[in-house]
Structures are given as C-alpha cells and as structure tokens.
Amino acid sequence: MSFIDRAAAALADPVLKTAVERTAGTAEANRAVAVEAFPDFAAARARAAAIKDHVIANLGEYLERFEANAVAAGARVHWAGTADEACAIVVDICRAAGAKTVARSKSMLGEEIGLPHALAEAGIERIETDLAEHIIQLADEPPSHIVWPAMHKTRDQVSALFRRHHASPHEDESIAAMAESARRHLRERMLGADIGISGANFLVADTGAVCTVTNEGNAELSLVPPRVHIVTAGIEKLVPSMGHAVHMLRMLARSATGAALTQYTTFYSGPKRADDADGPEEMHIVLVDNGRTAMREEGLAEMLRCIRCGACMNHCVVFRQIGGHAYGGTYPGPMGAVLTPALSGLAANRDLPQACTLNGKCQEVCPVAIPLPTLLRGWRERSWREGLEPVTTRWGVRVWACLAKRPRLYRFATSAAILGMRLWGGGGWSRSLPLAGGWTRHRDMPAPEAASFMAQYARGRRR
Amino acid sequence: MNAREAILGRLRGGADPATLDVEATRLLDRPERPVVDVADLVGGFLAQLAQARLGATFERIGAMADLPGAAQRYLAAQGLASALYLPPDPNLAALDWSGLAISHDCAPDQPAALAIARVGVAETGSLVLETAPQAPMLPNFLCLHHIVLLRAEAIVPHLEDAVLSGSQPRAHYWITGVSGTTDIEGQYVRGAHGPRFLHVVLVG
Numbered sequence A: 001m002s003f004i005d006r007a008a009a010a011l012a013d014p015v016l017k018t019a020v021e022r023t024a025g026t027a028e029a030n031r032a033v034a035v036e037a038f039p040d041f042a043a044a045r046a047r048a049a050a051i052k053d054h055v056i057a058n059l060g061e062y063l064e065r066f067e068a069n070a071v072a073a074g075a076r077v078h079w080a081g082t083a084d085e086a087c088a089i090v091v092d093i094c095r096a097a098g099a100k101t102v103a104r105s106k107s108m109l110g111e112e113i114g115l116p117h118a119l120a121e122a123g124i125e126r127i128e129t130d131l132a133e134h135i136i137q138l139a140d141e142p143p144s145h146i147v148w149p150a151m152h153k154t155r156d157q158v159s160a161l162f163r164r165h166h167a168s169p170h171e172d173e174s175i176a177a178m179a180e181s182a183r184r185h186l187r188e189r190m191l192g193a194d195i196g197i198s199g200a201n202f203l204v205a206d207t208g209a210v211c212t213v214t215n216e217g218n219a220e221l222s223l224v225p226p227r228v229h230i231v232t233a234g235i236e237k238l239v240p241s242m243g244h245a246v247h248m249l250r251m252l253a254r255s256a257t258g259a260a261l262t263q264y265t266t267f268y269s270g271p272k273r274a275d276d277a278d279g280p281e282e283m284h285i286v287l288v289d290n291g292r293t294a295m296r297e298e299g300l301a302e303m304l305r306c307i308r309c310g311a312c313m314n315h316c317v318v319f320r321q322i323g324g325h326a327y328g329g330t331y332p333g334p335m336g337a338v339l340t341p342a343l344s345g346l347a348a349n350r351d352l353p354q355a356c357t358l359n360g361k362c363q364e365v366c367p368v369a370i371p372l373p374t375l376l377r378g379w380r381e382r383s384w385r386e387g388l389e390p391v392t393t394r395w396g397v398r399v400w401a402c403l404a405k406r407p408r409l410y411r412f413a414t415s416a417a418i419l420g421m422r423l424w425g426g427g428g429w430s431r432s433l434p435l436a437g438g439w440t441r442h443r444d445m446p447a448p449e450a451a452s453f454m455a456q457y458a459r460g461r462r463r
Numbered sequence B: 001m002n003a004r005e006a007i008l009g010r011l012r013g014g015a016d017p018a019t020l021d022v023e024a025t026r027l028l029d030r031p032e033r034p035v036v037d038v039a040d041l042v043g044g045f046l047a048q049l050a051q052a053r054l055g056a057t058f059e060r061i062g063a064m065a066d067l068p069g070a071a072q073r074y075l076a077a078q079g080l081a082s083a084l085y086l087p088p089d090p091n092l093a094a095l096d097w098s099g100l101a102i103s104h105d106c107a108p109d110q111p112a113a114l115a116i117a118r119v120g121v122a123e124t125g126s127l128v129l130e131t132a133p134q135a136p137m138l139p140n141f142l143c144l145h146h147i148v149l150l151r152a153e154a155i156v157p158h159l160e161d162a163v164l165s166g167s168q169p170r171a172h173y174w175i176t177g178v179s180g181t182t183d184i185e186g187q188y189v190r191g192a193h194g195p196r197f198l199h200v201v202l203v204g
C-alpha cells in the first residue's frame, strides 16, 4: 500500500481520528501550560539546540570518551554500522547467554533496526514491558506514535486483547482495571526474563552512563533482575556531561507530556559491582549508526538533534488527521517524514515530505528547534532533481514555467482557468477537477475569486 | 575495517579536546530553569511533591528514631498490615522496629517497602536514590507503597545540584512521583508497573 492509500484509509476511519485527537490534543494542552510556566523557554530551546549541535559537530570525540568511561565502569561497548549488524550483535549476546526470553523496555531505535523481528527469527521470546508496547505486541501492530505507541487503540479494543491473552483479565471495563491486568500479567514474566533490553534517552560522555526515562517504572523492573542488560542506542544520543543531560531532560519532559520531569529517570553505569545488592552481571551497549553519519554529511545534521519527544507530531495538522500508521515507517509525523527517506530511501518514500502544509508549527514547538519544514523542502527538491516526481507533476510544472515566463500568455491562461473553474464548480466547492484528480480525490477545491489578482489590480487602477 | 573504525573515521574533525571542554562548559552558563526559593527549600520541595501530577504524600518527623512510628502510622492509615520491607542499611537496623513485621526479602507483589534517598530536589520534588551494597534497587519498583526517608537538610535547589561528581554508583535514579501511564485512551492511571503510592518521611 502506498502512503496515499494508507492516508485515505486513515481518513475514512472516524474512530482513529477521535483516538489521535484525544491523546495529541491533551499533550498539546499540557505542553502549552508547561512552556508558559518555564522562565524563558525560547532561550532554553536555543541552548538545547546548541548543545546538540556541539555534540554532533564533535561526535567522534564524544563517542570515544563515552566508550572509555562506559568500559571503565565495566560495560562492554559494541559498534554497529547498519541495522542488521546491530540486530546480529544483540542476537549473538542473547545466544551466548543461552537466553530464551528477553524483557524489552520501549525503544524507538529497537523498532528502527527491526529488533523485534530479529529476536523472533532467532527463536527468542520477547516480552514488551511498556503498557502501550504490550498492547501493540498483542495486536501484532507497529507503534503509531513515538511516545504513545498505542494511541490508535480504543479501550474496547484493548479490553478484547487482554481478555484473549491475559490469564486473569480485568473484571470491570475501567481503564484502571485493564492497566492492573497488564501489571499482573507482565510482572512475573519480566522478573523471570533472561535478558533485559532497553534503548537510551541519553548517553553521558563524561560518566559513561546510559540514561532511560519512563513513567511506568517498567525499564527499572525489567533491567535489574535479568543477568544481562543490553542497551541499543543511536550514536546521536550523546551529551557531554550530566549537566547537559539535565538541561535536555527538562526540555524533553515538558515537550512530551508537559511534566517537569519524567517519573523515573535512571542512569546506569556498568554492571552490578562486587558488593552490590542487585543488578545485572553483564551490561552491553550497542552504538548504532544506521545512516546517522550519512545524515550528518548530507545536510541533515540538524535532524540528529532530535530527542524523540513527539511534540512535532502532536502539533501537526496532517498527523492529527491520519495518525501514525499512514506514514508507514518507524517514525511518524514531521520528524518521521524527514527521517524515513534517510533511513529507507527517498524513492519509496517521496510522498512523505509532500504530505506537509509547511505551516511551520512543528519547528515552532520542537525543543531543539529543528527546521523541519526546511528539511522537508530539501527532500522535495532532491526528489525533483533525482527525477522521482511522477510525469504528470513534472509536465504540469513545465507548462507552468513556460507560462510564467510569458506574462501576457500567463494572464490569459489564468483568466481562462478561473472562468473554467467557476463554471465547473457552479460558484461553490468542486469535488473533482479535470486534470487534478490526484489532488481532488482527497480534497475539495474552493471556487476561485471572480478574477485574477492582476485583472483586479488593473481594474482598480483604471478607476 | 570494523564498524567502530568506519564510524569514527567518518566523524573525524571537530574541536581539539581542550577547546571542546571550554565550549561544553560555556553551554551550561546560567541555564534557564524554574526559580527556586533557596531560603525555603523544604517548602519548595513539599509544594512540588503535593502536585496532583506527582500524587505523593508526606509526614515530617523530628528524628530518625521516629521513623518506625511514622511508617506504622502510614501503613495503618492505608489499611495495610504492619509489614514492611527494609533494605540492609545499618542506619535502619539501629532503630526499634518492634510492632512491625520486617522482611529483608522483597516479594514480587510486596505491599510496602522503605528506602533512603540521598537527596531531594526542590525544583521538581524528585527523590534521588542510588544503588549500594545496603541499597538494592528492585524493591523500590516492586512495592505498591513506597516509603522514602529524606533528611530535610539533604534537599537541594536544582537537578544539577543532585548530580554526583567523580565516581558514579552503578545506578542512580530520580523518582518524581508515582508510577503512572496514559497509554489507554490518554487516561491517567496510577501504578502502571511501579509503586502506586509514594510517601515521603522527612526528618529534621
């Protein structure tokens, strides 16, 4: 299915629209309150962008520092150039540990590299511990949002899934009872897992620590008891020091949920020490490139600032209409429309950068000030240069360019088109237009003004 | 060429280490952050803790010796049995816990567990805990009711002040309120995986 087909299906689904609107709308309102209460959020945002730019410009040095400090703390550091390499490293660690089950705590990078699939292929049972990830694992669906992966599911759908899969499901249909059912179902499983796998929200270069944030406490429950803890992290997750991590955490929580800080913010430095009371015996950190060095070289360095807060999609008029699945990649919304072509190729994803009104809202709310509309425009230009746009578009633009260079002809053509469109639409909205079926299939076209600007201007001057 | 060399090879260039550190430090110059009244850190901390979003409760006691009594009062008020998990901390072992059934093994569905915070943060109402031989981490996430001891003089203004310099514990974790989720229809539910209740006992 193409993006256009998926978007059409999403638009036809009223339940989806309500579900997306509910969660994204609440996030939008909560963020607004938090930002308003923060002293000089604009300056804080500029600082956050500067911190990330500093890291990206000096990424090699910071990665080496992080590696040295993590190794000194007893962790093992692995490097993966591609998604497949990263998955192979994780599967090898699991095999070497004789692992049959892994407890996983939500990580977008894990989704990006296809870790769930790789574990399944290796015959390793995967227990998703984040409530939303648990829901979509039961439903066998991909996440539809980077912070609320199950935002597209209604309580009735969740209830049906839990009744089918939980041994002692909820007794009443309240959401609290369903959450309780998941707590019961997952607890023993995650405590008994052989390996805990997490992502990283930040990697702290000067301590070698891995930072995770959760609201549920599932990361801590699933990373302490297993004998082995594996972290998969994108190489852009570095921050120079704990002080920088603190600044980024303030921005992340406010932008994602409107909280001052996520409920559980944990820094892990290596495995269990000799006399520690608990903790894993081995800690592995897999540093994953998967296209990031190329993004840095090819004009997408600003995208590497992203801290995966989800604000851009919560505020996106397109995302709010179609939800996350229509985007077809791991990452939806504006940031996904920039990332997916970089991760899986422009040719197959050229529709994503087009699905944007360029209203600039995403850039406005991004806590690291990523110029998302500019980056999307960059993809559009590249798609044109590489000849990926369909012939009709190329032909249409050529006709327009030809007219635009000839003012008289242009004025004549626009007047004729206006007349034609008014006659066609009967003075109201047109549900379809000749030669523009691709556009009007999903939109109505308003009837144009009575005359073109140039014609009205000329008349005004005569008066 | 292995992946490490390939990645680092593409990332060459950038500032020399000394310039890098100067730049990094400059980026932390006078950070924007919530204003905290340093003259009333306890008041600031408790105000944050009382926020609906954090959902925590507290009791202030005069001395460590009152801790078992405070724990007992909390458990009774919650309608719980007088039973508590205690970490193997000598400061706790020195107290008189008679009247409470104390366990040193935390069950998967432990009703109540106690922990000691190193620091509290007035900015956010966060409790900073860390792993140590006398401080296992898991019980603090297994229990339904989490009782945390905090010394009033250990409250610092900002998150930056809670950071340890030098050698790090295996894990340090900042707890800001109770476990919660908004994953089903965006509705907030307390106690997703971790504690549903957080009770701070402030000493001094």
Ligand code: SF4
Pocket: A255, A305, A306, A307, A308, A309, A310, A311, A312, A313, A335, A362, A365, A366, A367, A368, A369, A370
């Ligand atoms: S692009 Fe910006 S707003 Fe979007 S997820 Fe990343 S950091 Fe958040």
